[in-house]
Amino acid sequence: xxxxxxxxxxxxxxxxxxxxxxxxxxxxxxxxxxxxxxxxxxxxxxxxxxxxxxxxxxxxxxxxxxxxxxxxxxxxxxxxxxxxxxxxxxxxxxxxxxxxxxxxxxxxxxxxxxxxxxxxxxxxxxxxxxxxxxxxxxxxxxxxxxxxxxxxxxxxxxxxxxxxxxxxxxxxxxxxxxxxxxxxxxxxxxxxxxxxxxxxxxxxxxxxxxxxxxxxxxxxxxxxxxxxxxxxxxxxxxxxxxxxxxxxxxxxxxxxxxxxxxxxxxxxxxxxxxxxxxxxxxxxxxxxxxxxxxxxxxxxxxxxxxxxxxxxxxxxxxxxxxxxxxxxxxxxxxxxxxxxxxxxxxxxxxxxxxxxxxx
Amino acid sequence: xxxxxxxxxxxxxxxxxxxxxxxxxxxxxxxxxxxxxxxxxxxxxxxxxxxxxxxxxxxxxxxxxxxxxxxxxxxxxxxxxxxxxxxxxxxxxxxxxxxxxxxxxxxxxxxxxxxxxxxxxxxxxxxxxxxxxxxxxxxxxxxxxxxxxxxxxxxxxxxxxxxxxxxxxxxxxxxxxxxxxxxxxxxxxxxxxxxxxxxxxxxxxxxxxxxxxxxxxxxxxxxxxxxxxxxxxxxxxxxxxxxxxxxxxxxxxxxxxxxxxxxxxxxxxxxxxxxxxxxxxxxxx
Amino acid sequence: xxxxxxxxxxxxxxxxxxxxxxxxxxxxxxxxxxxxxxxxxxxxxxxxxxxxxxxxxxxxxxxxxxxxxxxxxxxxxxxxxxxxxxxxxxxxxxxxxxxxxxxxxxxxxxxxxxxxxxxxxxxxxxxxxxxxxxxxxxxxxxxxxxxxxxxxxxxxxxxxxxxxxxxxxxxxxxxxxxxxxxxxxxxxxxxxxxxxxxxxxxxxxxxxxxxxxxxxxxxxxxxxxxxxxxxxxxxxxxxxxxxxxxxxxxxxxxxxxxxxxxxxxxxxxxxxxxxxxxxxxxxxxxxxxxxxxxxxxxxxxxxxxxxxxxxxxxxxxxxxxxxxxxxxxxxxxxxxxxxxxxxxxx
Numbered sequence: 001x002x003x004x005x006x007x008x009x010x011x012x013x014x015x016x017x018x019x020x021x022x023x024x025x026x027x028x029x030x031x032x033x034x035x036x037x038x039x040x041x042x043x044x045x046x047x048x049x050x051x052x053x054x055x056x057x058x059x060x061x062x063x064x065x066x067x068x069x070x071x072x073x074x075x076x077x078x079x080x081x082x083x084x085x086x087x088x089x090x091x092x093x094x095x096x097x098x099x100x101x102x103x104x105x106x107x108x109x110x111x112x113x114x115x116x117x118x119x120x121x122x123x124x125x126x127x128x129x130x131x132x133x134x135x136x137x138x139x140x141x142x143x144x145x146x147x148x149x150x151x152x153x154x155x156x157x158x159x160x161x162x163x164x165x166x167x168x169x170x171x172x173x174x175x176x177x178x179x180x181x182x183x184x185x186x187x188x189x190x191x192x193x194x195x196x197x198x199x200x201x202x203x204x205x206x207x208x209x210x211x212x213x214x215x216x217x218x219x220x221x222x223x224x225x226x227x228x229x230x231x232x233x234x235x236x237x238x239x240x241x242x243x244x245x246x247x248x249x250x251x252x253x254x255x256x257x258x259x260x261x262x263x264x265x266x267x268x269x270x271x272x273x274x275x276x277x278x279x280x281x282x283x284x285x286x287x288x289x290x291x292x293x294x295x296x297x298x299x300x301x302x303x304x305x306x307x308x309x310x311x312x313x314x315x316x317x318x319x320x321x322x323x324x325x326x327x328x329x330x331x332x333x334x335x336x337x338x339x340x341x342x343x344x345x346x347x348x349x350x351x352x353x354x355x356x357x358x359x
Numbered sequence: 360x361x362x363x364x365x366x367x368x369x370x371x372x373x374x375x376x377x378x379x380x381x382x383x384x385x386x387x388x389x390x391x392x393x394x395x396x397x398x399x400x401x402x403x404x405x406x407x408x409x410x411x412x413x414x415x416x417x418x419x420x421x422x423x424x425x426x427x428x429x430x431x432x433x434x435x436x437x438x439x440x441x442x443x444x445x446x447x448x449x450x451x452x453x454x455x456x457x458x459x460x461x462x463x464x465x466x467x468x469x470x471x472x473x474x475x476x477x478x479x480x481x482x483x484x485x486x487x488x489x490x491x492x493x494x495x496x497x498x499x500x501x502x503x504x505x506x507x508x509x510x511x512x513x514x515x516x517x518x519x520x521x522x523x524x525x526x527x528x529x530x531x532x533x534x535x536x537x538x539x540x541x542x543x544x545x546x547x548x549x550x551x552x553x554x555x556x557x558x559x560x561x562x563x564x565x566x567x568x569x570x571x572x573x574x575x576x577x578x579x580x581x582x583x584x585x586x587x588x589x590x591x592x593x594x595x596x597x598x599x600x601x602x603x604x605x606x607x608x609x610x611x612x613x614x615x616x617x618x619x620x621x622x623x624x625x626x627x628x629x630x631x632x633x634x635x636x637x638x639x640x641x642x643x644x
Numbered sequence: 645x646x647x648x649x650x651x652x653x654x655x656x657x658x659x660x661x662x663x664x665x666x667x668x669x670x671x672x673x674x675x676x677x678x679x680x681x682x683x684x685x686x687x688x689x690x691x692x693x694x695x696x697x698x699x700x701x702x703x704x705x706x707x708x709x710x711x712x713x714x715x716x717x718x719x720x721x722x723x724x725x726x727x728x729x730x731x732x733x734x735x736x737x738x739x740x741x742x743x744x745x746x747x748x749x750x751x752x753x754x755x756x757x758x759x760x761x762x763x764x765x766x767x768x769x770x771x772x773x774x775x776x777x778x779x780x781x782x783x784x785x786x787x788x789x790x791x792x793x794x795x796x797x798x799x800x801x802x803x804x805x806x807x808x809x810x811x812x813x814x815x816x817x818x819x820x821x822x823x824x825x826x827x828x829x830x831x832x833x834x835x836x837x838x839x840x841x842x843x844x845x846x847x848x849x850x851x852x853x854x855x856x857x858x859x860x861x862x863x864x865x866x867x868x869x870x871x872x873x874x875x876x877x878x879x880x881x882x883x884x885x886x887x888x889x890x891x892x893x894x895x896x897x898x899x900x901x902x903x904x905x906x907x908x909x910x911x912x913x914x915x916x917x918x919x920x921x922x923x924x925x926x927x928x929x930x931x932x933x934x935x936x937x938x939x940x941x942x943x944x945x946x947x948x949x950x951x952x953x954x955x956x957x958x959x960x961x962x963x964x965x966x967x968x969x970x971x972x973x974x975x976x977x978x979x980x981x982x983x984x985x986x987x988x989x990x
């Protein structure tokens with residue numbers, strides 16, 4: 001019986017081998033057909049967020065961003081005129097919405113990308129799919145991926161990205177600004193103990209953030225600590241467990257488009273939530289939804305959150321604060337060119353510290 | 360339609376044909392034990408029995424329920440291997456033949472056929488020709504002719520283009536028989552063919568079997584518990600009860616009042632017709 | 645009374661192949677980026693004449709590098725799933741059988757998740773990177789195929805009911821494992837896994853993989869086709885088929901292995917695209933009848949046509965975004981399934 005089984009397969013194999021020899025068309029291999037064709041730009045090798053050594057143009061002039069955080073960073077570095085395409089979800093700053101859209105973050109349209117003839121495509125390790133990178137490799141399009149698990153890594157990846165985009169000085173200016181603001185905040189918050197908070201990504205099922213995410217790190221920088229201690233990125237937690245730990249504050253990530261149900265009033269009415277002190281005492285903070293984007297704006301969000309959680313160390317009322325933060329007002333780096341200081345200043349103007357949505 | 364009188368193609372590993380060339384079917388001390396769980400007592404035992412059948416004969420395997428009739432039929436068809444003894448068809452042991460060779464010589468008529476997807480009558484009957492084909496091939500003119508003849512022989516030629524699920528039970532029975540005939544077998548086996556038929560249809564069927572056996576020299580083996588049909592149509596009767604063969608022979612010798620009453624546990628009497636066939640009358644104390 | 649002849653078979657297959665060709669050409673033309681018919685024709689001819697290096701237009705790149713491999717993938721996957729579905733419906737004697745009923749897609753999903761985890765931990769050289777996930781998925785499928793085979797035997801040979809039950813149980817068990825893995829594993833790029841499981845043809849596999857799939861399809865489908873007449877008889881029941889001359893154990897093993905391999909190959913590359921393997925066989929049966937000598941090639945061609953159409957819709961309806969192709973097949977497939985049900989009852 002085994003023999004006759006094998007003979008069926010064998011017969012079929014011989015038949016199709018003959019068929020294939022005569023019919024395989026010549027589909028070009030990757031090396032013959034890069035997108036775009038011809039002119040050879042000078043390139044260099046860099047190491048990206050995946051640890052890959054990638055070959056990118058020295059001066060990329062047609063950039064596509066496949067993540068909203070990267071689009072924001074490109075604008076913050078002042079090189080948005082070189083951005084030829086971004087995703088449907090790239091909505092900040094508002095001008096980014098006018099760029100040519102190439103699809104979603106996890107399902108970008110390869111044809112649109114190819115038709116734009118990019119010389120560099122930017123991706124993130126945590127937001128984009130490995131598959132997308134592989135497909136772009138097959139097409140011969142240079143890719144660069146960032147990776148940021150902490151706030152420090154966000155800042156350093158901004159610097160690395162600035163290097164790749166050939167605007168290192170703008171990157172330095174921006175990162176210095178961000179670091180100085182964080183240092184100032186740190187000083188201010190050093191006197192007070194951190195607040196214990198629950199960051200609510202979604203109420204039902206109740207989901208929070210894990211300790212290895214940059215969101216958790218951002219919360220730490222804002223003078224708080226997340227009561228959820230999980231290795232998963234988006235762990236599901238039980239209300240009982242939260243009640244046992246009784247956070248001081250609840251923190252929501254607000255969205256401009258509105259997340260129905262994910263605000264304090266709705267949650268307070270849900271059965272069982274009254275068990276939390278934070279609900280009864282109306283202790284909550286709303287962070288701008290930029291908190292879940294690993295972009296420069298996160299520093300502003302951290303400042304705003306710190307202000308909500310520790311009003312006692314910020315004596316001035318928020319409305320007066322425009323645009324420079326109090327006390328430690330950073331000046332642009334002395335050796336910067338006019339363009340770079342303009343970049344840093346325009347960044348601060350576009351991203352005022354308290355850029356939360358009015359509720 | 361030509362008389363099929365071929366012998367089976369020899370199995371490379373088989374023994375030499377044995378026995379009397381007049382005898383087509385020879386059951387020699389065949390027995391079977393059904394024991395699904397080897398460590399427990401067997402559920403059913405068919406004790407060794409023997410009989411022979413010639414071309415053109417109708418043999419009835421008769422007995423009440425659970426007497427081993429279906430098991431014996433399976434042994435004859437080669438679907439089961441006898442625990443001891445052998446079943447020979449024209450001298451070759453049925454169980455050792457490969458399925459396709461078996462199907463060229465033995466046809467089994469089931470009571471009904473469950474069809475998963477609807478098919479036409481002619482498609483169904485052509486299935487009987489599969490055994491005579493080779494691998495992947497398409498039916499030839501000969502195959503079509505044989506199938507048509509088979510339908511004609513059971514009087515169902517006009518049903519050829521109808522759908523199988525749209526014909527009546529009796530018509531379906533005839534079509535199933537036609538499929539078996541298109542296999543051009545030497546041995547025709549039927550398992551309780553009269554079970555779902557009304558009396559007229561039962562008589563029709565047995566008349567057809569008698570005619571076919573005579574014309575085409577089939578050896579027909581019918582499993583049944585119908586006493587009077589057996590008495591009227593069978594040339595030989597194998598009487599079974601609880602796995603034991605109590606008697607083998609022509610109906611006149613097997614249909615004894617005491618024996619039948621013992622086997623069927625019902626009061627009855629037996630009388631002979633003018634043609635020498637026994638007739639059983641029930642409830643006759 | 646007209647039995648199937650070779651001539652009639654080739655004629656019908658020829659018509660279906662022609663329809664497939666037209667559909668492929670239309671699919672090559674449609675997409676997020678506009679392509680002219682003239683340019684398309686010229687570039688395709690260049691490809692066939694082995695002059696692809698002469699294709700210099702940008703849109704030529706899009707057609708040849710992005711669309712053509714994707715469409716070819718849809719052809720092979722659609723054909724594989726449909727042939728597998730037809731085979732399982734015959735093997736299990738169940739009109740509701742589809743290629744995934746025996747748990748192969750769940751096994752492949754587990755394999756792909758494990759492969760993704762491995763990929764995240766190790767640094768893989770680029771030429772192998774594209775092959776880790778499909779390989780892992782196929783390995784998962786292979787293990788499931790073996791396990792279900794051993795579960796599905798009764799008295800030493802395959803019994804269709806036992807096989808079906810064993811497969812369903814294995815599928816449920818593996819789905820539970822997937823849910824467990826997805827909810828407890830830390831970080832990683834596992835989001836890709838859940839998107840993959842919805843079924844997608846957008847992964848741009850390496851050329852070598854496409855050729856491998858094509859050969860695998862021809863070998864496995866060819867093996868099944870050698871049992872086509874036996875399958876016709878197997879529909880009536882295992883005992884009946886045996887009495888009509890079918891070597892039932894041999895046919896069951898060949899069909900089970902070959903159909904499972906077809907499914908495993910398709911799922912490894914494109915995830916679990918639903919409804920194609922279930923409905924294309926029924927549609928072809930309605931048109932051509934249940935003779936497997938006609939039905940098997942018709943299902944292959946019909947499945948290729950259906951999936952190319954579904955994939956083209958998936959990537960054009962909400963351009964530049966894409967719908968998962970599994971969603972399109974479900975949206976179109978479910979109403980069609982209801983229509984089939986009603987027709988059967990009528």
